[in-house]
Amino acid sequence: MSGNTIGKLFTLTSCGESHGPALAAIIDGCPPGIPLTEADLQLDLDRRKPGTSRHTTQRREADEVRILSGVFEGRTTGTPIGLLIENTDQRSKDYSDIKDTYRPAHADYVYDHKYGFRDYRGGGRSSARETAMRVAGGAIAKKVLAQLGVSVRGYLSQLGPIEIAADRFDWDEVSRNPFFSPDAEAAAHMADYMDALRKEGNSVGARISVVASGVPVGLGEPIFDRLDAELAHALMSINAVKGVEIGDGFAVVSQKGTEHRDEMTPEGFLSNHAGGILGGISTGQDIIAHIALKPTSSMRLPGRSINNRGEAVDVITKGRHDPCVGIRATPIAEAMMAMTLLDHLLRHRGQNADVRTDLLKLK
Amino acid sequence: MSGNTIGKLFTLTSCGESHGPALAAIIDGCPPGIPLTEADLQLDLDRRKPGTSRHTTQRREADEVRILSGVFEGRTTGTPIGLLIENTDQRSKDYSDIKDTYRPAHADYVYDHKYGFRDYRGGGRSSARETAMRVAGGAIAKKVLAQLGVSVRGYLSQLGPIEIAADRFDWDEVSRNPFFSPDAEAAAHMADYMDALRKEGNSVGARISVVASGVPVGLGEPIFDRLDAELAHALMSINAVKGVEIGDGFAVVSQKGTEHRDEMTPEGFLSNHAGGILGGISTGQDIIAHIALKPTSSMRLPGRSINNRGEAVDVITKGRHDPCVGIRATPIAEAMMAMTLLDHLLRHRGQNADVRTDLLKLK
C-alpha cells in the first residue's frame, strides 16, 4: 500500500537511491515454470544503461543484475524473484554543493518538506536511477508475455521540435540509433540537435510511444481499475512524465463521433482510434499509448532558486546528466506497459501451475 | 483489490447499472467529526444531473441521494458512509434491439467477451450513469478539503473546435452556462454548435481542466504512488477519457529546460509549468490537470458493426444520449481530483479524532 509497490497480482516493489550502495527489487506473482536467466534481464537493462552514446549522461554503470531468489534450475518457481544491482560509479562529491540548495524543477524542495531532510546525492530516491529496476521487472513481464504471443515495443516519436515521419517508420531502425527513433532521417537530425543543445547547456523534452500486440480481448477491471486507467498510472509514475494518451489521445477533443468510432466487420475492426481499449477493457487490437517527458531539470544554464534557509541563490547543476531524459525512456515505458498487461492477464485469468495454458486459451 | 474501489485510506467503492434498481456506494476512511448532510451531496449531483439543458440527454433522473450510515447527529463518525440513489427513469425497452448487437466504440463487445454475457440495458455497468456516485464521493471529499482551505474547481476548456479565450476567463461564468465554460462568448458558440450537431445526429469530444488551490506541500508517495500518477489513474478511469495532462502536459515535448523549469525566489515560484507537482509530490502551488473526452459513441448516424453471431449489421443508436459527454464531465473530474487529494492528505498525515487539526497544521 506504500508508494514503492506497483501491481496487484504481478507486483514490483523496489528500493534504492542514486548514490546508495545498491538498487533492489522484489517481483511477486510471476507465474511458475517460466525459463528465466540474468541474461534475459540484462538485454533490456543495457538498452537503458547510461553512457552508451555521447547524447546521454557520462556516468558509467555496469547495471549488472543478480537474481537472488524465485528461480530454480533455470525456471521461475512462483515464489518472489529478488533482484540486486550494485551501484559502482558514485561521484557523490559532485553534489555536496547542492546539499542545502533546491535545484529548480527538481524534487529537492518537496522531499525536504515531506520528509524533513533528504539524501541529496544525485537526487537520492527521486533520481531516474531507480528506473533500472522497472526495466528489470519489465523484462520478466515481457518474457512471460512473449510465451503468450504478446509483444511490447516502444519508440521515440518526437524529440523537441523533431517529429518522426510516418512514411519513414521502420521498427527495425529503432535499435539502430541511440534515440530509439524508427525514422533514420529524423535520428540524424536529432544527433545534430542534441550536439547543439549540449553546447548551449540546455535540455529538451520528448514524446515516447508504446505498442502492445497480440493482447487478448477482455483485460481490464472496470470501473476504477480499467486497463487504460492503470496504464495511465504506470506511465505517469515514470520520472519527468507530464502527459499520457491512449490511442488518439487529445486529438479526440476536436473529433466527431463518426470520425472517432472504430467500426467493425466480421473480419474485425476497421480502425484503431481507441488504442485497443473500450470501456476500460482490451479489444484485441494493438494497445497504443503515448507519453510526454519534460526537459531535464539539471542543466548548466544558471537558474534562480532558494536554499533551505529561504535565501535567494543562483543554481548551476554540475554532475553528469542526460540533456534529454526521453532518450533513455523507451525501455522504461515498455517495461511499465508490459508489467501492467501481465498484471491484468493474471487478474483476468489467475495464477497456478498451468497458468500458461490458461493464458494461451485466451487467445 | 477488485476494480470497483478507488483510494487507499479514503476509499470509494461503488456499484449499480444504468437501468438496474439503484446505484450505491460506500465511502470508507472519511475523517470523523465533519459536518455532513444529504444537501451537501445533492449540490454537486445536481450539477452532473441529466436533462438540465437541451444539450444533454433527456433522461430524467432525480438523482436524490440517501445517506445510509456513517453520519450521526449531523457529523461523520469515522465509520463507512453508505450512499443510495434509486434509478427512477429506466426505459429499458429502448435497448432490447441492441441486445445481440455490438454498438461501435461501445463496451458491448468487450463486456460480452470478458464476462460471457452482459446487462445490455443502457450499457449496464459501462454506462456513465455510475459517475453519479463518483460525484457524491467527491462532494464528501470537497467538504473535508474545504475545511482545510483546499478548493477544487473545474471547467470546460474546449468543446470540439471551440476553445475558450484566456482573456475572457471568468470563474464565476462557469456556473452560468450549461457547458461549465468560463468564457461566456465561447459558451454562446457552443450552444449554436451543439444545436447543429444534434440536427446532424453526430457527437463531439471535449477537454476539461481541473484546478486545486490551497494544497499543502508534500502530498504524494513516490515512486509509484506519486500524486500525478494517482491523479492520472483517477482521471483516466472516467468514461470516455483518452488523455490526461499535468501542468503543461504534452506541450513539454517541445519545451527547453529553461522554458519549462519553474524558478523560485524567497517570495515563491515564478511560474507553474509543472502543474503544482515535482517528483510526484505537491509543491504547494495550484494542482492543474487536463483531460480529453472522446465523442459520445451513441449517435443516430448508422455505423457498421457485428452482432454476437459475428454477422455484419448496421447500427443506429436510439435511446437518450448526450451528444457530448464532456458537457457533464466537469463535476466528475472535480470529484476524482478531490478524492485523490484527500486520500493523499490522509496517507501523508493519518486519520484520527483530531485529524482536522493535523491537516490544518499542514498549511
Added chain:
Amino acid sequence: MSGNTIGKLFTLTSCGESHGPALAAIIDGCPPGIPLTEADLQLDLDRRKPGTSRHTTQRREADEVRILSGVFEGRTTGTPIGLLIENTDQRSKDYSDIKDTYRPAHADYVYDHKYGFRDYRGGGRSSARETAMRVAGGAIAKKVLAQLGVSVRGYLSQLGPIEIAADRFDWDEVSRNPFFSPDAEAAAHMADYMDALRKEGNSVGARISVVASGVPVGLGEPIFDRLDAELAHALMSINAVKGVEIGDGFAVVSQKGTEHRDEMTPEGFLSNHAGGILGGISTGQDIIAHIALKPTSSMRLPGRSINNRGEAVDVITKGRHDPCVGIRATPIAEAMMAMTLLDHLLRHRGQNADVRTDLLKLK
C-alpha cells in the same frame, strides 16, 4: 485499504450502524454467470436472524435483503453486487442513558477515544448487527463454491461448560436446535443452562467449529497470505472472537512430531491433525477451524465503569441482547470461511467468463 473491506479478488465492503437507517454491502469480484436470487441470501440471513428462539435477543428484524446490482436475468454479471437491508426495529431510547457511559468490555470507551465521539445507539458500528452483511456475502460465496463441489458447514462445539459428544455427532441435528449443536442431548442441556443464565442476568462464552469439504489442493499464497493466516484474519474479525485454531490448534503444543504429522499413502492422508493446511496451502483434505467467542458484554448484573467525564459509575445494560453471542455465530463463521476460500480460489485460478470451468478443472 480502509478497514471495512475484506478479501483481495472476491471482496466484501460493508457499512451500517445498529440503529442507523440501513445496512449495505458491495460484493466485488463475484464470477459472472452464477444463478443468484435474494432467496439464496435470505436462507442464511434467517439462520442468523435475531429473535428466533427465547435464547437470543428479542429484537425483531426481518433482515430482508434487496439486491441492487450485479445480477441480470437471474445470473451474476461479474459487476459488483449491491446489497441493502433496512433497519426496522430500532429502540434507540433504550440507549440514551449510556450516551456518556462506557459499558465494561464494550467498545464504547475505545470508539470515543479513537473517533472523538460515537453513535451510541445499540453500539453503532461496533454492534454485531453488521454481521448480517457478512452472512449475506458468505451466502453468495457458498453459492459459487457449491457449484464447485465445495461445502462449508459449521456448528457450536461448546457452550460455557457444555461440550458436545463426538459419539453423538450428527450434522443433520445442527439445523434442528436453536444452538446449531450437532448433539441433540447437549442441545437439551444448553436450553436448561441458558434459561438459568437468563434468570441470573449473566452471559457466557462459546466455541464454534467450521469445516470446508471438497476444497482443491493448492489454495493459499505464502508467505504472508497463507490460507491459514487469512482464515485467522477473517475469523478473528468477527465480534467477540478471542481465539482461532486450525486443525488441532493449541493441542499441538504438547504433541510430538510422530503424533502430529499426517502420514500419506497412495490412497491419501491417514489423518488430519493439520486441519487441511500445510505450509499455508490447502492439502485437499477438509479445512477445519475453531473459534472462541467471549461472553456477551451486555448483561443485567451491574458492573463498575466510568463515564466520559472520567467519573466512577455503576452500569446495568438494559436494551435487548443475546446472553450468548456464540449461539448465532455459526452462520457468521461459515460466511467468513466461505468468502476466504472463494477469494483464494480466484487468486489461485483467476476470474473470467468461464472461471467455473477452470475452477472445476482444479478438482
Added chain:
Amino acid sequence: MSGNTIGKLFTLTSCGESHGPALAAIIDGCPPGIPLTEADLQLDLDRRKPGTSRHTTQRREADEVRILSGVFEGRTTGTPIGLLIENTDQRSKDYSDIKDTYRPAHADYVYDHKYGFRDYRGGGRSSARETAMRVAGGAIAKKVLAQLGVSVRGYLSQLGPIEIAADRFDWDEVSRNPFFSPDAEAAAHMADYMDALRKEGNSVGARISVVASGVPVGLGEPIFDRLDAELAHALMSINAVKGVEIGDGFAVVSQKGTEHRDEMTPEGFLSNHAGGILGGISTGQDIIAHIALKPTSSMRLPGRSINNRGEAVDVITKGRHDPCVGIRATPIAEAMMAMTLLDHLLRHRGQNADVRTDLLKLK
C-alpha cells in the same frame, strides 16, 4: 497484493529460499528521521540465529544483514529500506534424496501441486529460513516503537509438557537461557527434555506469548482490519503456527460475563482478560497474544508417505533441523506484533516529517 507483502502503511516485502543465494526484504513506509544502523537489526537476528545452542539446528549462518537503501547519515529517509542477507552454509546435497518425495507434514506435496514443481533444497521458500527477514523488519519496527515508549517482548510459555510457573516468572531470565523461558527452573527441565527428545529422534510443539506495553488507545480499523484480526493474520503467518489467542483466548468459552469483563475505575482497568483489545481497538492496556507451534515435521523417525509418482515410500528426514521450532520462534513472534502495531500507529496517525511528535502526542 501478492502473498509476500504484509502491512498497509508500514510494509515488509520479502524473498529468498532456504538454499538460494540470499534473502532480501524491502521495508516501505518507515517514518523518516529514525536513527538506524545494521547493528540495530543484528541484535534481534542473532537472537533467532541457528546453531546458538545444542537444542537448535547445527546449520551455521552468520545472518549478517546489509542495509541497501533508505538510510542516510544514520537516519531513515522515509524511502524504502532494502535489506540483504547472503546464504553461506548451504548443504544442498542433503536434500537431493527428497527431490521426488513428499515429507509427511511438510509443504513438499502442496508446493508441487500448486506451482507444478519446487525448489526442494531445504524446503525452498517454505523453510523457516525466511523468518530472518521478518525479524529484521521487526527490529526496525521496534526501534520506532521504542521512541514512542512502546515495547514488545515475548517468551516461551510452554515446551511440550513443560509449562512455566507464574510465581517464578522473571522477564530478565528470558535472555539467560536458550529457550526464552522466563522461568529458570522450567528452562532446566526443558534442556533435559530436549536432550532425551533428540536421542529419540522425535520433535515437539511449543507455546509462545508476546506482550506489548505502552500502546496508545485507539489502534485498529474496524470492522475487518481490527487490531486483533491483523495480529491473528500476522502471527498465524509464521511457519508451524496452528493457533492464535488474544488475552484469555480459548478460556473465554467457559467464562461467564461477570468473570470476563474488565471493569474500569477512574484509576483505570481492574483486569485485562481482553488482552488490551476491545471491539478490535487497543484499550491502552498491555496487548497480549499467544501462539501454538506444531512439532517440527522433520525428524529421524521414519514416516509413511508417497513420492511424486504416487508410490508409497518410507521417509527419514536427514539434513539439519530444529527438534522444536518453537525454541527460536520468540523473536519472530515479537517481530510480527511489532510490525503490526507500527502499521496501525501509522494508519491511525499518518506519516510525515514529524510523525514522531504526532505519535508521541497519542500517549
